[in-house]
Amino acid sequence: SCGGARCGRSWPWCCCRSYAGRRRGAHQPGTRHRGRRRLGPHGFISYPRLYCYFRSAAAPHDQRAAAALQQNLDKKLFGQHLVSKVVVKAVRGFLNNTNAKKPLALSLHGWTGTGKNFVSKIVAESIYKRGLQSKYVHQFVATLHFPHAHSINLYKDQLQSWIRGNVSICPRSLFIFDEMDKMHAGLIDSIKPFLDYYELLDGVSYRQAIFIFLSNAGAEKITEVALDFWRNGRTREDIQLTDIQNALSVSVFNNKNSGFWHSTLIDRNLIDYFIPFLPLEYKHVKMCVRVEIESRGYTVDEDIVSRIADEMTYFPREERIYSDKGCKTVDAKLDYYYDF
Template identity: 80%
Template sequence: MGQTSVGDLRSRAAALQKDLDNKLFGQHLAKKIILNAVFGFINNPKPKKPLTLSLHGWTGTGKNFVSKIIAENIYEGGLNSDYVHLFVATLHFPHASNITLYKDQLQLWIRGNVSACARSIFIFDEMDKMHAGLIDAIKPFLDYYDLVDGVSYQKAIFIFLSNAGAERITDVALDFWRSGKQREDIKLKDIEHALSVSVFNNKNSGFWHSSLIDRNLIDYFVPFLPLEYKHLKMCIRVEMQSRGYETNEDIVSRVAEEMTFFPKEERVFSDKGCKTVFTKLDYYYDD
């Protein structure tokens, strides 16, 4: 990473905006927060602390997709880069009885990788399945320290992905819909505080009573809103284009209509977001 100039990082941040505009749908809040956070961080030669983003929302709303886009726009190879590290709670930290071992391993992994590359990216998926207390092991790396045991973590990026807090986000989105307001009128202040409190007090959030929240070490709680029918159609069109197909609006509508929606009466939001859109599309092109 030492050979990558700041100018190159800035150009990649600009490319991030294009990717989010063209590929992420129905997430005006997430798009704005991530653009501002990543732009500001990358363009700051001396950040006071690592950038920490906690992405919240239902499955299929774009959390994994956004972390992939961030990685791709900072490093060649994206998630496959040697400088991008993905931890999946159920895969890497499966047993509650081993939490002390996991804490030691996590600290060693992060210290080793940041020593090799100051701008390492760490992505923690399934935070809602993370054993309570485990994530606090990385608190020293997220705090406002110039050095921890001779290593600076201030240029690293930490991204947490979680379904925790999704109900609170949906409540706000549904209130706006029922009041006849545009979802684009939802502001971060309408959600962020309630979201952070909800995650802090949720025993199944991975952040239960976490010092990361208590000490304000999470820079942004990023809400991903539940997706509507029109957003599913946007996802389907992009997927068609990426496969080299002509956009067929009949198939777009048929695939979107096969999805299930909630609440039961109003059927406003997709149960699975864009998650299963891709496999449903296979059915129409399997020949």
């Protein structure tokens, strides 16, 4: 129990935002939240709901937010043409829609180190000034927050109450579920009502919320398609969403280790987009190395770039096209070459 401690960015199930919400009567079933007055951090009177509304929910009408998302993805994300296209369309469309019928639900799939967390961060930064640090952004990591299979019913209750409490406070809340493939089967179904087409549930509307699920499940399927294109002499940019999306959702639905195994979220079509992250090639790894060198304030040395990219391992064994860690570990390898 947090015992009324100050609200932090950690994961206190019992308290903080849910607790604060309860104190304000924000997420009691059937209670309408009116944004009551309270003293802000500097002694000013603040209106929590309005604060959230103007800081966050006003973003949909801000073309700059959508433009920033596009710009950032174009500039920072390598080798993921499908991701850039779909994420921009989905998020921009959703933010600009004042009459959304359901929350936005995106499921990002792909090999490790291909940019799933990176993209979630860019999405958060485009909507909320403080990005992942915003108190309206909630990140769950399956192995950290839902470790024990025997506690699944408890987690279900806690997850529901966490989401209910936070959406009551801020309708434009963002929930990111990492490591979906390590989530106990059935747990994620507990949030199904929130992702559905209800106008109100116990007086709360979830239609402005955004849910992003991250998973390695389906990576083999994605690699299979990418390899097929490569072996047939076609460029990876020729791959269309339609070449992967259906097969991906079916494979995730039928994969016992996907977190979405036989999930009602999938069979009730509550996930809006299954977004495939293609495995990264040698040239993409080099791009990541260059960015990392520049971010540390050094001039790019192409010799070091090649040496680091060469150190990574690539698959399949014969062709050696795709990095098996994507761009992960690139920053650690740099430490060896530079005396920081």
